[in-house]
Amino acid sequence: MQAAILPITAGWQWIIDGFNLFRRQPLAMFFWSLMTGLLITLTYLIPLFGQVFLIAAMPSLTYITLNACRQIEAGRPMQPGMWLIPLKDAQARAGLIRLGLAYLACCLAAGFIATLPFLDQIMAALNNESFDETALLSAIQGPFLTFGLLYILISALFWHAPALIGWHRLKMSQALFFSMVACWRNKFPFMLYGATWIGLFFVAQTLGDVLAASGLSATITQLIMTPINLVIAAILYCSFYPTYMSIFGRSAYNQPDQTGSTPDGN
Helix, strand or coil: CCCCCCCCCHHHHHHHHHHHHHHHCHHHHHHHHHHHHHHHHHHCCCCCHHHHHHHHHHHHHHHHHHHHHHHHHCCCCCCHHHCCHHHHCHHHHHHHHHHHHHHHHHHHHHHHHHHHHHHHHHHHHHHCCCCCHHHHHHHHHHHHHHHHHHHHHHHHHHCCHHHHHHCCCCCHHHHHHHHHHHHHHCHHHHHHHHHHHHHHHHHHHHHHHHHHHCCCCHHHHHHHHHHHHHHHHHHHHHHHHHHHHHHHHHHHHHCCCCCCCCCCCC
């Protein structure tokens, strides 16, 4: 596997390409964004087990998203029954399940490593007879920052792994290695990509705050902001595909797609 080295401006180009993919089939990707949001909401209704399931399912959800974008790029309309077809491949499904468990283990390990050095401070803030919210927020600041740094490494390790396993049939260890190498070679585009998305979500949050401050009711504000947030999330999901294709190239198309043929029709 050869990962291309792209200029920093590729970070913006990925978002533009993601937007262009979304424009080709907006209803399909809006539907996927809605379903993903609903799944996240449902998992939070099941304490602990729901969150564990969601984390372990992330590689599979990513693979479904990439395959949908592949169909959209090829000009094939995404029908409701097509979304789960990629997971019918037993080899890909088994690899993604193992990848999901590895992702869960890494996230749990990162949480443990991030919390352990600050455990005394957190317990002191919680055991204080007079609850001090400021002290608790100060105590958890360190773990959050530490976990954030560790999660950047985890994200690089797993970013391209679902496609490498599902499309290229690589072993998990190989997929994780090539994903990390690809992200390291393109660290500046990914930094710009991440910073831009943070900025876009901040703008959306600010818009919601402005609408609420203007006197609109919470219900009306939510009715306005919910579809906006879903569209932003859908474009984010679409942008995953160009991050992969621009780095690893058209070789991903060597594997059969959901319909059993390659995009060139063979």
